[in-house]
Amino acid sequence: MYQDVILDHYKNPHGRGLREGDAEVHHVNPTCGDEITLRVRYEGERIADVSYEGQGCSISQASASVLNDLLVGRELKDALAVQETFLTLMQSKGRLTPDDAMEETLEDAVAFAGVSKYPARVKCALLSWMAWKDATAQALGETALEEKL
């Protein structure tokens, strides 16, 4: 479960710190107290920045770092596709072996495959991704988000 990639992101998170944004959300994982404050900034439908502050376990914090790597600079439509793929992997209960296409889409996030075997930890891995989706809905409106799905 604790792949080196995850520990690296945990110890040296990418893009951490709150910067200017169009919307801010605060999400918590009540079972363990993981918390994240996340802001998104859009230029049109391109993600200009995802900034965050949080406290929590290595899985939740590393996942936010990976999210920042994967999503900043992408068009919303592509970002949602990445998010859906990550969600599929995390809901696989450890039964899914990522294929080449999935590895290409998810890059470092593939390292979380092992986390999907631990039901109590899946929420940790998804915390920042749910926060991002929520912040995006607030920044661009629910309908903009739904149109892209």
Add this chain to the structure above:
Amino acid sequence: MTDGTQAPGTPHGLPGLLDTEAIRKDFPILHRTVHGGKPLIYLDNAASSQKPRQVLDAVNEYYERHHANVHRGVHILAEESTALYEGARDKVAAFINAPSRDEVVFTKNASESLNLVANMLGWADDPYRVDSRTEVVITEMEHHSNIVPWQLLAQRTGATLKWFGLTDDGRLDLSRIDEVITERTKVVSFMLVSNVLGTVNPVDEIVRRAQEVGALVVVDASQAAPHMPLDVQSLGADFVVFTGHKMCGPTGIGVLWGRQELLEDLPPFLGGGEMIETVTMHASTYAPAPHKFEAGTPPIAQAVGLGAAVDYLSGIGMERIAEHEHALTAYALGRLAEVPDLRIIGPVTGEDRGATISFTLGDIHPHDVGQVLDEQGIAVRVGHHCARPVCLRYGIPATTRASFYLYSTPAEVDALVAGLEYVRGFFG
């Protein structure tokens, strides 16, 4: 076997330990292995205890030989199940030294017991009624189950909710007790032993002040009943609640003890079968306590299991169990102090404290601590332990908690310490 100066199961020669080698034989689950053959080291007893074979057998035998609904029907099984269910009430009453068996109400768990008391008081007539002119007092160390029911009551009645804060060393701050508990206070509800800090609270001081102002006292003994002698008469409280599954009993059974005259005076909360005397389409009259508060088919098998648990604990002796846990806790506090970056949240000595130890380990998140310990077969609890205000008070997001019971051993404490060293290396 060791020689006569040292009981078996005390490899460290700590005085006061029980013969855990013999006790552990009663608990089948303690012999299973996890994660590829590692022995299970179960240190999550504050969340729930394991069950001895005697309890499992009692529940099984009840279902195999005696099951029927209670208090109705005239057939042999109904009589047997009723005798077993009511027999469990006798056992529990004796276990807590209740003056009368009719003061023992069976519920689903301690949360339900607390909600029941809060609702009795919310619907009561004077002089018990909680309303907008009155105050309810709790403490900052309470489990959510002793916070939320009172918040709900306060919101619905307009009563003011007040609480005792905590000192830096993990104890109740009673320095302004006369300002917190006042003439307006209707009820004071607090835990006897903290499920996070391990603190044993000074009941006498709080009861004395509550009685001065005529307030009712509710004691949440969920973390006390399993671990030490509990005497509701010497506590001086009006209500005492606890749950079965933390004291070797099944899940789904809890207890509310209340003083008889209060149970007689206060109104029922849940209505239904078994709690009535007569029913017409216009109105009903109610059965006397405890049945007035036990609407519907009760948790019969679970009560029988709790009766067996009480027999089991009494057979070993609650004084002996308390002594065992005290010795083990003192040993654990000493060993944990050797782990660099480990900060104990709660009293750091064994004085007035139970066998629950919460701590943080540097900046390593408790979830990560718990996960890596689990890989080594060590089960601890991580998170805020349903007492989030405690974490807020001490400025931490969560803790790792190790909690012991009558079957816990010094060797398990050693394994925990070794496990924590491994965790530090892993995330260091």
